Amino acid sequence: MASTVLQPSPALQPRFIPGQVIMTLGIAELIPQGRLHPAPYLHRHLCGDWGALDELDRRRNEAALKSGDRLFSSYPVAPGLTLWIITEGDRSVTTLMLPDEY
Numbered sequence: 619m620a621s622t623v624l625q626p627s628p629a630l631q632p633r634f635i636p637g638q639v640i641m642t643l644g645i646a647e648l649i650p651q652g653r654l655h656p657a658p659y660l661h662r663h664l665c666g667d668w669g670a671l672d673e674l675d676r677r678r679n680e681a682a683l684k685s686g687d688r689l690f691s692s693y694p695v696a697p698g699l700t701l702w703i704i705t706e707g708d709r710s711v712t713t714l715m716l717p718d719e720y
Contacts, residue, residue: 654701
């Protein structure tokens with residue numbers, strides 16, 4: 619019987635390198651309160667799951683993967699709490715922030 623090696627789904631593989639990952643003060647305050655665990659959202663961002671974006675913004679992100687422009691994701695975490703993740707066009711920095719910190 620031949621053995622099968624399972625490979626991760628391509629959708630679960632990071633599609634780009636984030637550079638330095640930083641967070642704003644607002645995000646840093648939510649983590650110890652247990653209101654936000656950002657790692658799964660960062661993983662989604664890196665894998666091209668852009669969260670709650672409309673189709674136009676999704677297409678912009680897909681084009682930006684090729685052109686080297688900025689990447690943006692938005693994730694509703696809880697009622698009244700949304701996480702934005704922005705990766706700079708040169709892929710040097712990825713910032714986790716609250717919308718009102720932009």
